Amino acid sequence: MTSHECTPPRLEGHGLVRRFRGGAGLRGVDLTVSAGEIHAIVGLNGAGKTTLMRVLLGMLRADEGEGRVNGVGLRDADAATWARVGQVVEQPLAYAELTARGNLEIAARLHGIEPGRVAGIVDHAIEEFDLGRYAPVRTSRLSLGNRQRVGLAAALQHGPSVIVLDEPTNALDPAGVILLRESLLRRAAAGAGILVSSHHLDEVARVADRITVINDGRAIGSLDPGGLDLERAFFDLVLTDDEARRSA
Numbered sequence: 001m002t003s004h005e006c007t008p009p010r011l012e013g014h015g016l017v018r019r020f021r022g023g024a025g026l027r028g029v030d031l032t033v034s035a036g037e038i039h040a041i042v043g044l045n046g047a048g049k050t051t052l053m054r055v056l057l058g059m060l061r062a063d064e065g066e067g068r069v070n071g072v073g074l075r076d077a078d079a080a081t082w083a084r085v086g087q088v089v090e091q092p093l094a095y096a097e098l099t100a101r102g103n104l105e106i107a108a109r110l111h112g113i114e115p116g117r118v119a120g121i122v123d124h125a126i127e128e129f130d131l132g133r134y135a136p137v138r139t140s141r142l143s144l145g146n147r148q149r150v151g152l153a154a155a156l157q158h159g160p161s162v163i164v165l166d167e168p169t170n171a172l173d174p175a176g177v178i179l180l181r182e183s184l185l186r187r188a189a190a191g192a193g194i195l196v197s198s199h200h201l202d203e204v205a206r207v208a209d210r211i212t213v214i215n216d217g218r219a220i221g222s223l224d225p226g227g228l229d230l231e232r233a234f235f236d237l238v239l240t241d242d243e244a245r246r247s248a
């Protein structure tokens with residue numbers, strides 16, 4: 001038995017419902033991310049992936065159901081609970097007018113790192129995401145991909161035990177995709193629980209231990225990360241679900 005097996009799930013959602021006008025939202029999603037696990041969610045545009053992440057992070061209130069972070073219910077989660085979380089779900093960076101380093105320093109402080117440790121942690125993050133050239137540059141002047149790298153570094157540098165990333169590879173170049181992949185695999189091996197959404201099934205298959213398909217606000221099944229034709233398996237699940245709902 002590994003040391004992570006006695007810890008509560010890093011992230012849990014039970015029966016999560018969030019209704020939006022027009023019928024969209026979440027319709028009762030159960031989802032768990034264990035310690036040491038990379039759990040990917042995939043789905044078509046508008047399926048509900050971002051909404052699910054926002055609800056699990058307490059950014060959006062669930063109408064029904066409950067979520068837990070490291071065993072703490074969302075309603076009871078305090079600053080110490082959230083300091084153990086790293087996420088890039090909305091805007092990757094808070095301060096466009098600050099340099100990349102300035103953003104990383106503020107993110108470290110906001111995640112509860114004591115002042116004496118901030119410089120070392122930021123140096124390490126700059127190295128990990130290969131941001132040396134851009135550290136003194138205002139983030140508003142960075143390319144989209146480099147801004148994304150800074151956002152990821154800001155979310156991960158404090159060593160969170162819960163990591164939630166919404167389509168993190170979107171703006172990254174192939175080198176950035178590899179840096180992120182290695183970073184996530186290292187963090188999962190160290191016990192973090194990682195929830196990640198993506199449209200890139202091949203990339204997801206390289207990192208994920210578990211892949212859940214979200215369709216129309218529900219978790220409709222899973223894909224085998226080692227499976228042969230993930231794209232086909234994905235569309236089979238989605239089309240079967242769409243047909244079942246149409247004929248219901």
Ligand SMILES: Nc1ncnc2c1ncn2[C@@H]1O[C@H](COP(=O)(O)OP(=O)(O)OP(=O)(O)O)[C@@H](O)[C@H]1O
Pocket residue numbers: 020021024025043044045046047048049050051052
């Ligand atoms: N604040 C909101 N008010 C009303 N509807 C919303 C709101 N946020 C999301 N929705 C709707 O909920 C559904 C799910 O959106 P969500 O952003 O979660 O999808 P997604 O799976 O992340 O999509 P994508 O792959 O395009 O990012 C969509 O139909 C969206 O229009």
